[in-house]
Amino acid sequence: MGTMVRKQTAADQALRLDNQICFAVYSTAHAFNRVYKPLFDRLGLTYPQYLVMLALWERDDVPVKDLGERLFLDSGTLTPLLKRLEAAELVRRTRSTEDERVVLIALTQQGHALREKAKAVPQSILAASDCTVGELLAMKDEIVALRDRLNAVLGE
Amino acid sequence: MGTMVRKQTAADQALRLDNQICFAVYSTAHAFNRVYKPLFDRLGLTYPQYLVMLALWERDDVPVKDLGERLFLDSGTLTPLLKRLEAAELVRRTRSTEDERVVLIALTQQGHALREKAKAVPQSILAASDCTVGELLAMKDEIVALRDRLNAVLGE
């Protein structure tokens, strides 16, 4: 009987850990969003829009698919987001002449210019986190490794 | 000149780290959601709904505010979510007689019963993560610590 109780407890704890680490990531993502939001408000961007801009600042003139793969987002999310960025005149959306299926996303002059303003934005995390660069780097690597293993499960 | 270049590089890297750890958390949260989704589909729950149920399985008959504090969510998110859980007959929403402002959330019999079915659901993370329990626990603690420091910044 003692054994059964122990077994159940072990299983329960495993489940609880699953839930705990998942909730930890979930709630931390929201916390990041809330900390960043007032900073992004000044730029007229949301966090996902900022991510897209980050990706574009690194490499421009890319298909929607490319952005989706880099950010783990699909067209259902990106198409309306990119249309809002286009309405804000930060990007241009043009259909490729070589392959009429692909829509190429390019930065406008304003889109490029925003990069300088955006540079002044973050850096609060390092201060707020009360961690060393090394600790944050290690944490990042662990989280990314976890994410990649989860994503690997999805691809069978 | 060489000094200036170095300085800029260091600042750039700090910003990149900010962005990287934020994106790591953001994209991992989505990865969890995608892994869990087919499992929750079978229960007729979404992940946020599951979180609410988890909270209620621990403690029942609580005000909406209580749930919000435990899950870091506000009424704008919880009210419609709880109404959907009510429509699914998993919870009951009743206004407190002591204080007519508060709405108490209680589990129905089906809500309690779902706990057993839900127990069989997770546990895939432990397998998929390819981590030991100790590693996951440590990672969870680090992430939670980061989250709590971020949330502390919000409360000034």
Next chain:
DNA sequence: TCCAATTGAATTGTGCGCAATATAAATTCC
């Protein structure tokens, strides 16, 4: 006692995030 301030939920509006579906263009296979 009465009025001002606070509190707890609900409502409204915007923007993700994703599944399912649609559509059109390209590619493959015969």
Next chain:
DNA sequence: GGAATTTATATTGCGCACAATTCAATTGGA
């Protein structure tokens, strides 16, 4: 070359997530 398949994007619908507002109930103070 033409049918079948695949690929890239767009559309629709649903459910968060949150800011801002509203409203009723309660609390605190003068």
